[in-house]
Amino acid sequence: MKSRWTARLLAACTGLALALAAAGVSAETVIKLAHPNRNDAFDNTAGAMAIVFKNHVEVATQKRVRVEIFPEGQMGRDGDAVKLVRQGTIQSAISSVGGVAPLYPMLAVIDLPFAYSSVANAYDVFDGPFGHRLAEEIRRRTGLAVLGFGDPGGLFTITNSKRPIRMPEDVKGLKIRTMDLETHRTMIGSLGGTPVNVAWSELYNALGTGAVDGQMNPVPIVRFANFDEVQRHLTLSNHLFLPYVWVMNAKFLDDLAPGDRAAVMNGARLGVVASRGLSRLIESSDRGLPPLAQRMQVHTLTPREAEAFRKVTQPAVREAIERRFGAEGVEMLAAFERAIREERTP
Template identity: 45%
Template sequence: MIISRIVKTTTAACVLGLTLAAPALAEKTIRLSILHPEDPYNNAQGAMATVFKSLVEVGTNGSVNVQIFPDGTLGKDNEVIQQMRDGIIQANISSSGGLAQHYPLMGIFDMPFLYANIADAQDVVSLESDFGKMFAADIEEKLDVEVLGMIEAEGFFSITNSVRPIETLEDMAELKIRTMTLPTHEELIRSLGGAPTPLPWPEVYTALQTGVVDGQMNPIPIVAHAKFSEVQEYLTITQHLLTPYTLMMNSDFYNSLTDEERYVVDYAARSAVYAGKGIGRINEASDKGLAGLREAMKVNMIAPAELERFAEAAQPAVLALIEEKFGQEGLDMVNALQAEIARVSGN
């Protein structure tokens, strides 16, 4: 374990060392790791990183520089979070799955069918909401980091498959659906009547192509980017899950900034979140997302009354897992999340 940790840290340090050979570094440097390409027009993390870098460097008159490490250059998500906590890098935008390995309560976001629409979800999964502030404060206390922003990751999950259109709960029966290796995701599909089949991401396309699995679940932009329309016939808009990206910074570094620099970092992070939300909705609606998929797949949306049946089948099963894993703390966090959703939606 110790040797593994040393190797990972040394590898990250070597990558950083090569980059730091560039001349004319600013007095302070934020090394920001993201999972996706540094492309502000094609993914939310790229948009967030680009906006954050520009505003920080301009707003501080160059006293703080931002270096972006895209495409998981520095390692797996959970490893990069540890590098940030250790001060090897200063900031990262993490996935829910990566952060869950450091802060397991991210699992509460696996409660399905919570949000009526994406507008409500964006208002709730935010540092502007009461729930978001409370949730971020708990992360900060337990991990000793600064949470600078939260954003829904690429929009709602939908389900694709190559067997039949999903219009009723009964249509889920025995469909082999690929899931991530998360008990909550597996239980969600099982509770709906499907057969959950956990597979690593690199194997998903081939598994769909060869019939090892019948379908999978992911946000619309990911379905499009992965070209699943080539091997899947049906796309069902279920809006059953939504998970966050979290922008975090090493606490010691954040506290080492001057008051003026912290002010700039804070507003740059807020602006980055808005940029990520905007590009996410654009990509979801454009030919990079749903518009393009509708030309290649048979797309349907489940009727509201039928969706209630989906929720009634899935929510108790997933909630039982959350209670089993997290106890009363998990239930309290889910209750706080649901209360915030009700407040935002006016229900």
């Protein structure tokens, strides 16, 4: 009898050990990462960020942490993916500013136009104390940890089919498509233009038919969307920089083992660097400015012209931010402007 119970006990212990071992093998950590573009590290900057991140995290953790990438809006539009991250349905998303702004509207402070001296100046602002503060505020208000601020294509330009834009009065009367953001509408309105809300999927046709005269986006996006086929004039205005905001569910990040969390943060930093390098390469390649210059009339704003735009647009946008966010918005905007001055690259 004793040997029978001993045998049963041994069998039970062996089964439990095997079950625990199996659980240990299958207890890998999975990060589901959504982004809006093709999952190609050489095609677009979001793809580059995601692929560099996946490679680093999986190698650094010996695949204790595995990254599953969901590109091309498989998790919905940017705002939908960000909400899924917040709910914990997925763990991370690379989103446009527009996808995060509904949860943290004060992102509007970075819409102050004609503020940066260069794209390097913009990078320094988001990598420096202001970027850290912005990330902390987003986390505090939304439960989303910011892994970094990537580059979707550089500084913004303005295109249109009517005339060269060199001075503020040249925008008067033009119908310009903007994102559905009050600050962008305010900027165009202050110049005497008419801001128009057109879905991205419909914009090419709207420009082609003349329902809309122009739009604003970075050079690589102008080329990618073939806007040179329906737009004649390109102004290198460099008036905005709207980074990708890379978010992760904060509780998920905090619950990672320290070594795995470090791998995630380092992988995100490498991904952001990759986005910036690729953005600059695309801008100067046959997928950027050179072919646009062959098909469009290109004008680069002089310092005097940029200052004229600054004097018209910045007061209007400041007023819109103060009206919406009050003293808190004014203080955050002041911190943003201070960071631009302090981080300005000579």
